[in-house]
Amino acid sequence: MISYKNVTIARGDNVLVKNMDLAVGEGEFVYLIGKVGAGKSSLLRTMYKDLDIREGTEAIIFDEYDLLSLKSSQIPYLRRKVGIIFQDFQLLTDRDVEANLDFVLRATGWKNVVDRRQRITEVLDLVDMVGCEKRMPNTLSGGEQQRIVIARALLNSPRLILADEPTGNLDPETGQKIVSLLYKICKEQHATVIMSTHNLAFLNYFPGRVIHLTDNQLVEVGGTDEPDTIEDVVAGSTPGSLESLEGIPSDLLHGSDGSNNAADHC
Ligand code: ADP
Numbered sequence: 440m441i442s443y444k445n446v447t448i449a450r451g452d453n454v455l456v457k458n459m460d461l462a463v464g465e466g467e468f469v470y471l472i473g474k475v476g477a478g479k480s481s482l483l484r485t486m487y488k489d490l491d492i493r494e495g496t497e498a499i500i501f502d503e504y505d506l507l508s509l510k511s512s513q514i515p516y517l518r519r520k521v522g523i524i525f526q527d528f529q530l531l532t533d534r535d536v537e538a539n540l541d542f543v544l545r546a547t548g549w550k551n552v553v554d555r556r557q558r559i560t561e562v563l564d565l566v567d568m569v570g571c572e573k574r575m576p577n578t579l580s581g582g583e584q585q586r587i588v589i590a591r592a593l594l595n596s597p598r599l600i601l602a603d604e605p606t607g608n609l610d611p612e613t614g615q616k617i618v619s620l621l622y623k624i625c626k627e628q629h630a631t632v633i634m635s636t637h638n639l640a641f642l643n644y645f646p647g648r649v650i651h652l653t654d655n656q657l658v659e660v661g662g663t664d665e666p667d668t669i670e671d672v673v674a675g676s677t678p679g680s681l682e683s684l685e686g687i688p689s690d691l692l693h694g695s696d697g698s699n700n701a702a703d704h705c
Contacts, residue, residue: 440465440502440599440631441486446495448481454493455481459657461650463633465598468625468645471635473652479635482652483601486633487521488514501598519547522592522600522630524621526607529588530576536563536587537572543594562590565628566620582613589620593628600624602634614638618645 441463448456455478463469471479484490485498488506492498498506504517530539537559544555563569566586576584585605592600602621606614618634622645625632639649651658 440500442497442499442502444495444497446485446498447493448478448485448490449493450481450490454655456652456657457655461657463631465631466625466629467631468622468647469631469633470639470642470647470649471633471652472637472639472649473635477652479652480603482657483603483633483635486599486601487518487523515547519595520598522589522595522597524585524588524592524600524602524605526604530584530591532576535573535575536568536579539576539587540591540594543591547595558594562593565593565624566590580613581609582616585609585613585617586620589617589624593624596628598630600630600632602632604635604637606636606638611638615641615644622647 441461443459443461446456446459446461447454448459471482473479481490485492485506486500488509492506495507500506500517501520504513509517530536531542534542540559540562541555544558549555549558559572560569563571566589568583568586568590571579571583571587576587579587585608589605600621605621606617609617618636618641621632621634624630642649649660651660
């Protein structure tokens with residue numbers, strides 16, 4: 440689904456990643472780690488053409504979109520297939536949850552109001568927030584807002600979800616619930632998830648592949664085995680192992696992702 444070969448990513452004169460290769464398949468759950476400023480956000484941004492790749496032999500998304508030659512008229516079609524989730528919840532503060540979601544549906548071509556209502560209910564159900572349609576964003580907790588952001592990212596059934604430090608502004612417990620949700624969506628909706636994070640302790644509960652951006656290179660560092668069932672993992676009863684991650688700095692393995700409030704029901 441993603442194939443990068445010999446790709447270089449830069450910001451101005453600052454080369455962030457040089458000659459990287461990356462292949463990610465359908466339904467994979469991938470952790471992207473690295474120090475602040477290593478280029479994690481920049482790499483994710485290249486995948487929906489928010490940032491141009493500086494050089495590369497190949498950069499293909501969904502076996503269809505060639506990022507090296509994509510016409511600007513094609514970019515909206517690519518972006519409709521990608522769900523994007525950032526650390527700072529970016530809901531429109533002047534309108535309620537339903538209007539936030541409806542705005543995206545209308546902007547992406549959903550003309551029928553009944554279809555839009557139905558889709559909004561479906562995505563709110565996926566993130567366990569049905570009933571919150573009329574809430575204004577500033578009346579929701581950080582975790583709840585992030586759920587709505589995830590619901591918004593799911594509206595067009597994306598095949599790829601890019602989550603850039605989605606738990607960065609949440610307390611550890613709420614952060615774990617958000618990752619649990621992304622993991623569930625990955626496994627049940629068969630979406631590929633690439634998530635940048637400083638908190639690899641999530642691997643204890645949500646097994647995945649780990650790629651490390653360091654010294655201008657992308658290094659595969661291994662991950663954990665698949666658990667028995669999704670239910671076990673979501674319940675946190677089948678911890679994975681961090682033993683396969685030798686060489687990763689301990690602050691990346693046991694980081695905490697800031698703090699916020701922890702309410703998680705509407
Ligand atoms: P990370 O997500 O790993 O923290 P980023 O991709 O955000 O890293 O940033 C990588 C580097 O690119 C940093 O040195 C940052 O200062 C620089 N950078 C980020 N955004 C821009 C921008 N819009 N213009 C120029 N440089 C930028």
